[in-house]
Amino acid sequence: MIYMVLSSVLAILASAVPMPAQNADLEAGRRVYTRRCASCHGTNGEARPATARAYGVKMRHLGAPEVQALIDEQIRKLLKEGGMKAKPIRSLSDADVRNVIAYIRTFRREQN
Ligand code: HEC
Numbered sequence: 447m448i449y450m451v452l453s454s455v456l457a458i459l460a461s462a463v464p465m466p467a468q469n470a471d472l473e474a475g476r477r478v479y480t481r482r483c484a485s486c487h488g489t490n491g492e493a494r495p496a497t498a499r500a501y502g503v504k505m506r507h508l509g510a511p512e513v514q515a516l517i518d519e520q521i522r523k524l525l526k527e528g529g530m531k532a533k534p535i536r537s538l539s540d541a542d543v544r545n546v547i548a549y550i551r552t553f554r555r556e557q558n
Pocket residue numbers: 478479482483484485486487497501503504505506508512513521524525529530531532533535538546547550
């Protein structure tokens with residue numbers, strides 16, 4: 447009995463301790479991307495034509511050199527505060543932002 451109590455106390459403690467999320471989690475980033483970005487930016491960053499039309503912009507591929515040249519801080523600001531024609535996505539946690547930025551780095555490509 448005491449073990450059951452102890453182990454549930456430990457489980458609660460473990461879930462309450464914030465993870466030191468210094469290192470980005472690519473798998474978590476992929477989930478954020480799929481849920482929060484793909485509807486506009488397409489499954490692989492190619493941008494949905496309907497979104498580009500709706501916003502009246504020619505959206506770049508997220509893997510394009512110009513986009514990849516943005517540093518993490520610029521992308522973080524764009525996501526949190528908005529910029530260009532993009533609206534801020536306020537409900538993203540700091541960890542979500544860090545992970546999704548790491549994930550879109552995997553779209554990097556040489557040509558536009
Ligand atoms: C409702 C549609 C929408 C959603 C959802 C969305 N974006 Fe965007 N995003 C845009 C638009 C529109 C732009 C601006 C394109 C422009 O002005 O050329 C943009 C711009 C960007 C840029 C800069 C691209 C460039 O050409 O420099 C990045 C990076 C980006 N978004 C990442 C993300 C990420 C990561 C997410 C998910 C967390 C996300 N966006 C969610 C519509 C969206």
